[in-house]
Amino acid sequence: MKPLHHLQQESEDAVESPPTGALVALDAAAPLGAAPQFVDVDCDGRAVRIEHQWLNGERADAALLVFLHEGLGSLSMWRDFPQQLCDAAGCRGLVYSRPGYGRSTPRARGEDWGADYMHRQACALLPALLSALKVDQVAPPPWLFGHSDGGSIALLYAARHPDRVAGCIVVAPHIMVEALSIEGVSDARAAYLHSGLRARLAKYHEDPDSAFWGWNGVWLDPRFLAWSIEAELAAIRCPLLAVQGLDDVYGSVAQIRGIARRAPQSVLLELAGCGHSPHRDQPAQLIAACTAFLQRHGRAGKMPHGRSRSNPTDRSA
Helix, strand or coil: CCCCEEEEECCCCCCCCCCCHHHCCCCCCCCCCCCCEEEEEEECCEEEEEEEEEECCCCCCCCEEEEECCCCCCCHHHCCHHHHHHHHHCCEEEEECCCCCCCCCCCCCCCCCCCCHHHHHHHHHHHHHHHHCCCCCCCCCCEEEEECHHHHHHHHHHHHCCCCCCEEEEECCCCECCHHHHHHHHHHHHHHHHCCHHHHHCCCCCCHHHHHHHHHHHHCCHHHHHCECHHHHHHCCCCEEEEEECCCCCCCCHHHHHHHHHCCCCEEEEECCCCCCHHHHCHHHHHHHHHHHHHHHCCCCCCHHHCCCCCCCCCCC
């Protein structure tokens, strides 16, 4: 494997993740300050209404960071993390809810998203949204920050559109299905049916059944066990920071280490005492790492021949 900068972050502030690890601090989540806006987008021949919000829009010359939420997330469930990161890094931000989530167009009753739903979000919805919002995808292209499913979508977008992304930060991304993932998703189903999770999600989704069953139904479909995006990662040429909590109930370090094997410019950050949501469990450490990474690569993002400006050293096992 080519040189890899591998950071091991220890913390005394360990956070115990509940069985539904993606839902840490869900009850404490608060919507971002400014009111969201809506834009109509054509995706796969269907018109959808997308809830979105701009951050630091007055910084016209600043780099743009697009936030892609997790499988049960939405614009409001990010809380104030996107604003904190954009302020620290001097960036503009774009936060949105994918179709089926938040206040965006809900999933049609009985609609099965299918095993390729993350591919369709990366290859159809995200390009259509950026075009509808008149985001310049070339000079300079945006950065992507993706969490969980959003991280997988960011990776797929970077692989399919290498000239349209300055760089990626992916947090708890999935590149394959692990037994650990299925156990976590099964626990989430039990919580939704029997432990009040539906009522909690209703605070952040106009139709919680749309969000939950769209995501949960795919992950617990036996056909999804074969899902993998590993072969597509080699096409990624931009700088890439991949972050994994060591106490994540939905995935192990095999996910980000697999990214590094296929995209050797990757920088890895493994966080001890951290679950599925590092932006909730260890926001200060995550913001510091992201800010340093963004500053190291500047606005240009993509380096010649797909290599990072940094001079990484191999500390991998």
